[in-house]
Amino acid sequence: MHEAKDTRRALVHIGFDGRVHKTFRGHQARERFENEVRVLRHLEASGCDFVPKVLEADAAQLKMITTSCGSRVDHLNEERMKELFAELEHYGVRHDDPYLRNVTYRIADGRFCIIDFELATLLAGPPPAKPSLDAT
Numbered sequence: 001m002h003e004a005k006d007t008r009r010a011l012v013h014i015g016f017d018g019r020v021h022k023t024f025r026g027h028q029a030r031e032r033f034e035n036e037v038r039v040l041r042h043l044e045a046s047g048c049d050f051v052p053k054v055l056e057a058d059a060a061q062l063k064m065i066t067t068s069c070g071s072r073v074d075h076l077n078e079e080r081m082k083e084l085f086a087e088l089e090h091y092g093v094r095h096d097d098p099y100l101r102n103v104t105y106r107i108a109d110g111r112f113c114i115i116d117f118e119l120a121t122l123l124a125g126p127p128p129a130k131p132s133l134d135a136t
Contacts, residue, residue, distance in 0.1 A: 095120050
């Protein structure tokens with residue numbers, strides 16, 4: 001396995017099969033684990049295809065395994081990054097940590113993706129209307 005992140009809050013490894021193994025630790029580890037699993041499952045059920053999918057979640061070990069969403073991004077236009085995080089709100093989620101460190105690029109389909117949902121918020125009520133592509 002390849003170590004991708006080792007901080008006081010999480011240990012992340014990427015397996016040889018491409019799956020991402022994340023172990024939560026430190027302050028409010030259980031709450032952050034439960035929140036990330038809940039949010040990612042909500043996004044999957046909502047049809048959001050630019051976030052990881054939970055493959056396994058082990059509450060006893062505070063560990064989850066997800067699909068990979070590509071490679072870290074070093075540079076991204078500020079406006080494009082804002083659009084990307086705003087797109088999540090159409091699926092009923094506000095990320096609450098909208099920084100470049102949480103953006104990846106999936107080369108298979110040329111899609112920017114978002115990761116790391118431990119601080120995200122599920123929004124109440126219906127999602128905002130998607131902008132219309134039709135000229136009026």
